[in-house]
Amino acid sequence: MKLDPIIDAIGVEPYFRDDAVVIYHADCRDILSLIPKESIDLVLTDPPYFQPATHYVPTRTQGAPKKSIGDMSILELAFKTWCSDIAQAVSGSGTIYFFCDGQSYPLAFTALYPHAKHIRPLVWDKLVSYNGYTWRHQHELIAWAEMADAERVPTGDGDI
Secondary structure (H helix, E strand, O other), X not given: OOOHHHHHHHOOOOOEEOOOOEEOOOOHHHHHHHOOOOOEEEEXXXXXXXXXXXXXXXXXXXXXXXXXXXXXXXXXXXXXXXXXXXXXXXXXXXXXXXXXXXXXXXXXXXXXXXXXOEEEEEEEEOOOOOOOOOOOOOEEEEEXXXXXXXXXXXXXXXXX
């Protein structure tokens, strides 16, 4: 794969580069539209999960407001936009690893659905839970999407 046309189109210095891979440490919203269509094999992204929806959550002293499923419309639009841009950049044989959490996985699945042949939830078990009170997560969800022409890879691995 020739990487120079992609690097030239983006115009940002890569975080890492060798003959087979280029890694950007950047905001995907700034560079996705610059990547030539169907020119990359993999997107691994870790967006800000539920940030738009939790922006409106009050502090503990303010009390809990009535929530509505409509509160997620901002996040739904963001995920659909990201996934549409990602799908245009990924080749027909490529894959997408979209990190999310239990609240945002349904939105990631819905946003990836029109673009991918298969979407599967993967669970990254971190073995230890971190910070906080009550129930704490020791895992992270990943929406894994396989594009239309991707070949089957017999890994024999489970999804955890």
